[in-house]
Amino acid sequence: MKSTEQVLSELVKEGYSIVDGLAPSALITGIGKALEASLSELSYGQNSFVGTKTKRMHSLFGKLRELDELAVNKEILAIAEALLGDVILGASVATQIFPGERKQSFHYDDGIYPLPKNYGEVKLGVMWAIDDFTEDNGATIVISQSHGKRGKYNSLKDIQERVIAMPAGSALLYVGSLWHAAGENRTNKPRLGVILQYVDSWLRPQDSHLISVQIEEAKKLGPKLQALLGYSMRQPFLGYVDGINPINLLSD
Ligand SMILES: O=C(O)CCC(=O)C(=O)O
Incomplete structure (x- = not known):
């Protein structure tokens, strides 16, 4: 397992870091079952950003208890606090990407806050793979070293896309200003992930x-x-x- 220092140094340099095998498989299996049951009641999104073949469930801690352990994962909290200081949860979202979904447009998550363009990091996103994430099933795509470049996508230079293939139970950590997108699902099975975002505790969280x-x-x-x-x-x-x-x- 990567050390906190190594993850932090990757976050600073690349804007993201992958930690493999962070959650036990029994925990992830339980989360997957609970989420799939709840998501089966929901409809696809209504526009290309949220995905017309993607189901999303928000406010997860008001609906399920299975994710509590992920939210307080010690390694993640140590990294979030070392990067940002005192943090609270910004948002929790399950994203289930179905076959045929197209790639999402690139964006950065702290764009919801009116920050000056070159402001430091205020948010850490953690994408937990509940299913294996693969090149083909809609794994999140990041643009390496695109953090700290808030503004228009067209002004980005030297775009290096990286598809984050990782086994279930792994986590992709990415800073709030990193450009990223959900990938295209070219397989015949859905891909399930859970995004937990931690923000500086002086900010209004995305989820009330x-x-x-x-x-x-x-x-x-x-x-x-x-x-x-x-x-x-x-x-x-x-x-x-x-x-x-x-x-x-x-x-x-
Ligand atoms: O599901 C994913 O891989 C990423 C989704 C995402 O970045 C978003 O909807 O903001």
Whole structure:
């Protein structure tokens, strides 16, 4: 397994890093079964960006408990905190790409924030492979060294696309300004992945977790996940409720 230092140095240099075999296969199998059952109730997306042959499920921590262990994975959190400092969860999305789906357009995830173009990194994306990701089944594609180049795709130079083939249970880590896209699925089976994004804890998270995981449900979770969902404060004053840390609302 790569060390935290090695992953960090790849994130800084390339904008991404792959960590193979990070989650046990029994955990990934359980997640796959739970997600597939829920995704089977959903329809494909309505436009080419989200994918007209792709199913997406958001707000995962309000719907399933199987992913909790991934969110608090110690190696990932150590990397996220070393890169960004104090973090909370930005978003959680399952993407299931079906046969015939075309490649998504390249984008970077921190484009949702009005950051100056050359601002530092504020987000770490983690794409967990729930199925094996292959050259042909829609594996995520990254553009190496395209981080820190926010703006228009046409202004990128020396584009080096890399298809992230990796076995189930592995994770692709990528910084928020890295250009990337979901790949085309040329096989006859769907490809399932889960994106967990961690953001600097002073930013508004993409998912309103305090609504998607309300107090009674949050009380059942471990303290680290509670904090990552926003039942926490960034010192000295960010995120309080009536002047106190919201974690206090979760103990009886
Ligand atoms: O599913 C993937 O491989 C990546 C999807 C993605 O980057 C997105 O929808 O923002």
